[in-house]
Amino acid sequence: MELAIECQKLSKHYPHFDLSNIDLSVPTGSVMGFVGPNGAGKSTTMRILMGLVTPDTGTVKVLGCDMPGQQVRAKQEVGFVAEDMRLYASQSLGFHMDFMKSVFPAWDDKFADALLKRFDLVRDQKTKGYSHGQRIKAMLLLALARKPRLLILDEPTTGLDPSARHEILQQLMDVLEDETRTVLFSSHNTLDIEQISDHITFILNGRIHSSSDKETFLDSWRRIRISFNDHDRPDDSAIVTSQISGSLTVITTNTFSDQSLNAWKLQGCVHAVERMNLEEIFLACVENEREQRS
Amino acid sequence: MNPSMIRKLVVKDLTIMKPWILSYWAGGFCAIVLAIFGGESFGTFAFILFITALGAAGVHTIIQTIVLERTEMNLPFIMSLPITSREYTLSKIIGNLAIFLGVWLTLSAASFIIFIGDALPRGVIPFFCILLLSILFAYTLMLTTSLVTEGMGWTIGATVVANIGTQMFLWSISELHGIRSVIGGNEPVWNSTSLGVIGAELLVIVACLIGATFVQFGRKDIL
Amino acid sequence: MDVDIVLSQIDPRPMYQQIMDQVRQRVTIGDWSPGSKMPSIREMAIALKVSVITVKRAYLELERQGVVITRQGQGTWISDQLNRQDMQYQELEQVLERVASIAGSMSITDEELVSLVRDYLKQRGD
Numbered sequence: 001m002e003l004a005i006e007c008q009k010l011s012k013h014y015p016h017f018d019l020s021n022i023d024l025s026v027p028t029g030s031v032m033g034f035v036g037p038n039g040a041g042k043s044t045t046m047r048i049l050m051g052l053v054t055p056d057t058g059t060v061k062v063l064g065c066d067m068p069g070q071q072v073r074a075k076q077e078v079g080f081v082a083e084d085m086r087l088y089a090s091q092s093l094g095f096h097m098d099f100m101k102s103v104f105p106a107w108d109d110k111f112a113d114a115l116l117k118r119f120d121l122v123r124d125q126k127t128k129g130y131s132h133g134q135r136i137k138a139m140l141l142l143a144l145a146r147k148p149r150l151l152i153l154d155e156p157t158t159g160l161d162p163s164a165r166h167e168i169l170q171q172l173m174d175v176l177e178d179e180t181r182t183v184l185f186s187s188h189n190t191l192d193i194e195q196i197s198d199h200i201t202f203i204l205n206g207r208i209h210s211s212s213d214k215e216t217f218l219d220s221w222r223r224i225r226i227s228f229n230d231h232d233r234p235d236d237s238a239i240v241t242s243q244i245s246g247s248l249t250v251i252t253t254n255t256f257s258d259q260s261l262n263a264w265k266l267q268g269c270v271h272a273v274e275r276m277n278l279e280e281i282f283l284a285c286v287e288n289e290r291e292q293r294s
Numbered sequence: 295m296n297p298s299m300i301r302k303l304v305v306k307d308l309t310i311m312k313p314w315i316l317s318y319w320a321g322g323f324c325a326i327v328l329a330i331f332g333g334e335s336f337g338t339f340a341f342i343l344f345i346t347a348l349g350a351a352g353v354h355t356i357i358q359t360i361v362l363e364r365t366e367m368n369l370p371f372i373m374s375l376p377i378t379s380r381e382y383t384l385s386k387i388i389g390n391l392a393i394f395l396g397v398w399l400t401l402s403a404a405s406f407i408i409f410i411g412d413a414l415p416r417g418v419i420p421f422f423c424i425l426l427l428s429i430l431f432a433y434t435l436m437l438t439t440s441l442v443t444e445g446m447g448w449t450i451g452a453t454v455v456a457n458i459g460t461q462m463f464l465w466s467i468s469e470l471h472g473i474r475s476v477i478g479g480n481e482p483v484w485n486s487t488s489l490g491v492i493g494a495e496l497l498v499i500v501a502c503l504i505g506a507t508f509v510q511f512g513r514k515d516i517l
Numbered sequence: 518m519d520v521d522i523v524l525s526q527i528d529p530r531p532m533y534q535q536i537m538d539q540v541r542q543r544v545t546i547g548d549w550s551p552g553s554k555m556p557s558i559r560e561m562a563i564a565l566k567v568s569v570i571t572v573k574r575a576y577l578e579l580e581r582q583g584v585v586i587t588r589q590g591q592g593t594w595i596s597d598q599l600n601r602q603d604m605q606y607q608e609l610e611q612v613l614e615r616v617a618s619i620a621g622s623m624s625i626t627d628e629e630l631v632s633l634v635r636d637y638l639k640q641r642g643d
Contacts, residue, residue, distance in 0.1 A: 031568055052373050054514045072296065072376045080374035086367040088310060095309070102302055103375055139371070166566075173563045191526065198570040215574045218531065271622065275531060 002028040003061070004150050004182035010048060010058035019044050019206045022058070026199065029179040031172070033197030033214070034186035035278070037286055041206045042186040043082065046154050049184075050080050063150055076104070079143030083136065083155035089128040093121060093138050097145070104146040112145035119167065133164045140168060144175070151175060153185035157192050165189075169196055190278040194218075200278070204289050210254075221276045221284075222256040225249075228268040238263075240288045252276065252284045295384075299377050303385035304392065307359045314354055315393055321347035322401040329408050337413075344405065345429070351397045352433040353453055355390055360440045361449050369516070379516040383441065387507060390437050398433075402426045417479035420488035421468065427495040428463055432456035434499045438506035467491060520556050520564035532567055536575035541584060544595055545604050552597035555585060582607070 003025050010022035019041045026032040036042050047053040049062055051071030060067040065074035087096050093116075101107040116123060119137040127138060136156060143151060151172070157165045173196060175181050187193050193200065200217050202209040210217070227247050238260060242251040248271070253260070256273075264270055276284070325344035328336050363369050373382065405426075409416050439452035467473055472487025522539045524532060543549040555561075558576060562569045576593055579585045584604070587593045620630045 030570070047370075050374060052370065052516065068378075072378060075374060075376040078374070080370075082370055084367055085370045085374075087371060088368055089366065090310060099302075099306055103299070169566050173566050176569065177559065177563055179559065195526075195532070196566060196568050198568045213570055214568060215533065215570055275529070 004028045004063055005032075005049060005184060006059075006061040007045075007049070008059050010045070010055045010060065012044060012048065012053065012055045014044075017041070017044075017206060019048075019055075022203075022208055024201060024208070024211065026182055026184050028182050029176070030198040031176065031183045031185070031196050032199045032201060033193030034184060034201050034203065035190060035193055035282060036186070036203035036209075038188075040203045042203055043084075043154050045203065046080075046082070046152055046184070046186065049152055050078065051075065077149040079146065079148035079151045081136070081139045081143050081151075081153050081156055083158055085139060087127040087130075087135070087138060087142075090126065092124050092126050093141075094123040096127070096138070096142055097123070100142050100146060106147045108145050108147055111147070112141065115141045115145060115171075118171075133160050136160065136168070137164065140171065144171060149181055151181075151183045151185070153183070155186055155188065157187055157189055165192065172196060190282050194278040202282070202285055204285060205293075209285055209289070218275070218278070218281075220256055221252065221254050221281050223250060223252050223274040223276055223280070224264055225271040225274075226251065226264060226268045227271065241284045241291075252280075254281075296377070296381060299375075300381050300385045300388065303372070303377070303382070304389040307355075307385070307389040308393065311355055311358060311393055314358075315351060315397060318347045318351035318354070319397055319400070321350075322397065323404065326401070326404050326407060329405075330411070330413075334413075344401070348398060348401060348429055349432075349457075352394045353436060355393050356437055356440050356449060357446070359389060360386055360437075361444075361446050364444055365446060373516060379513065380511055382516065383507065383510040386441060387437070387503065391503075394430075394433055394437075398426070398430055415478055415480060416482050417477050419482035420484055420492075421473055421477055424467055424473075424488065424491050424495065425464060427492060427499075428460050431495050431499050431502075432460045434502045435459075438502045441506050442509050520561055522561075522565060524565055524567065533571050533575040533578065536561075536565070536567075536572060537579055537584075540575070540579060541604060541608065544584065544599065545601060545608065547601070549595050551595050551599040553595050555593040555595060557592055 005024060005026035007022055007024040010019060010024075012019040017039070022041070022045055024032075024045070034042050034045075044053060048055050048060060049067065051060075051062075051068035051074070054068055062074045063077055065071070067074060087093070097112055101109070119134075119141060121134060121138055121141065127135065130138065140153075140156065143153075153172075156172075157168055160168065169192060172183055172185070175183060185193075194214070197214050199212065200214050201211040212220075226249055228249055238253045238255045240252045240254050242249055244250075249268075261270070261273065322344055325340045325347060328343065329340035332340055363372070373379070377385075405422075406419075408414060409419060433456075435456045436449060436452045440449040443449070468477070470487055470491075472485050473491075476483035476485065522536065524535050528535055530538070540549070540555075544551075549555075555576075556564065558569055558572045562572045565572070576585060576587065580587055580593075583596055584599065585593050586596050616634075617630070625633070
């Protein structure tokens with residue numbers, strides 16, 4: 001399998017934060033959703049991928065190029081949009097479009113104009129007065145119209161109204177029509193990630209918590225409502241979180257399978273087995289991590 | 295190094311700064327015109343206007359293209375382009391120098407017109423050259439400080455220090471015998487004192503620029 | 518073949534199952550006839566704005582059930598061996614499975630369940 005992004009054992013030390021042992025592989029032609037709470041290290045990881053930050057240890061390969069050593073070659077084909085990034089306020093979107101066109105030979109004028117219409121943006125308007133949504137759309141336009149092979153998007157849908165979010169997700173999916181193009185995007189909005197990602201990577205407190213293909217990932221998680229035969233439960237390792245109310249215990253597990261279900265049935269009366277969505281899994285992970293730290 | 299990429303970055307900064315630079319430039323020329331035709335009563339005002347226009351052109355460009363680019367988060371956008379941080383640094387040094395030298399050289403050259411008439415003794419010319427170069431040095435100090443420290447506070451600090459420092463420097467230079475004894479004459483006298491000071495100024499300017507480039511090139515992370 | 522499938526965000530079923538169910542429904546009601554070509558996995562994913570891997574999974578499971586046939590490198594077709602009546606039976610079976618599982622969790626015996634169904638049908642007949 002060809003990889004668009006390949007990181008091994010990335011670490012970066014900051015006075016109040018450590019990114020440690022980040023391994024990340026994103027196959028070409030897929031969408032990787034990058035999930036984690038604020039300050040977990042998503043943005044730092046993405047900046048390392050872009051060669052903007054040099055890791056203390058570890059190796060990064062983006063589109064086959066070593067970062068940051070071969071960053072010029074890699075960035076020729078990478079579109080990067082971060083939520084906190086800003087265009088020049090005193091200039092119009094048209095100024096930025098002309099500038100990008102001068103930098104990227106692959107810039108597609110027709111596509112840029114089509115996006116301008118689709119995103120409902122005005123070419124001559126100064127970016128100073130842009131709303132948050134317009135800003136994200138403008139930056140996405142600048143990234144998309146140069147037809148990058150890899151899109152790295154830091155929180156592209158955060159704070160957008162539903163129709164803008166919808167439009168952006170549609171654009172991301174359209175990118176994938178070409179099987180050689182890849183998207184890595186981070187979001188707090190687990191619904192977006194769950195919807196369009198092929199792979200999901202969870203990052204918590206500067207470490208990769210889990211990383212796998214979405215279907216396997218969602219399939220391995222269940223919420224089980226169970227009355228245990230006795231309360232000293234033998235199989236603690238399979239439980240991520242548990243909550244006792246009366247005789248009923250609600251547990252979440254990330255090692256679910258038909259066999260494990262049988263194992264649960266031996267330990268008590270299973271009342272219900274429920275699938276979890278990404279948001280519920282996310283919350284379970286965060287809660288588990290918090291408990292382990294305290 | 296990719297010269298064409300550096301050129302594109304410089305052109306971008308020039309385009310952003312163009313309306314401002316033109317207005318400072320116009321201000322400087324107004325000062326020169328005022329100095330020639332305004333007579334003695336407007337002399338001091340013309341001088342202040344001249345210095346202000348030059349200073350503003352330098353400080354504004356530094357703050358806009360270096361400091362605000364960082365604080366306004368334009369930097370991640372620019373660094374996502376196919377460039378290295380070294381190319382970025384070079385583009386900032388070249389762009390800022392090009393803008394300031396453009397204004398400084400034209401205004402400096404034009405200002406020599408004031409010596410055509412008899413309003414000022416020509417013996418002032420060496421000291422006037424030292425003054426113009428000290429403005430360039432003050433500018434270099436601000437530019438390199440802002441490049442290396444990447445912060446608004448430091449840049450403002452450097453501006454204040456450069457401003458006061460230049461005045462004290464000029465005052466002490468004017469007290470030197472080699473300067474004071476010839477300043478009132480009808481013809482400029484280029485003695486070892488004036489040439490020495492000019493040489494030292496040029497040397498320090500170049501040293502500052504090389505030093506700042508060196509420090510920035512050794513930096514690991516730009517963000 | 519148009520991909521006019523609409524997915525629900527609040528449907529508790531996983532997305533791949535929603536896709537499967539809708540494809541089966543299309544076939545059952547006769548919109549998509551046996552032997553006709555399905556959209557490619559990527560086309561379907563882009564149209565539905567869901568990940569490729571989710572559509573891939575839906576297609577795989579549909580293939581396992583014999584609803585579609587995938588020829589390596591060529592695409593996916595609605596199986597021409599498909600019998601609409603069989604499909605309808607399969608759908609009925611799925612509902613029955615769910616009924617049986619709920620009844621099981623309520624400790625309702627098979628006999629009780631059968632009589633419940635009979636009562637319901639009778640009531641509906643009235």
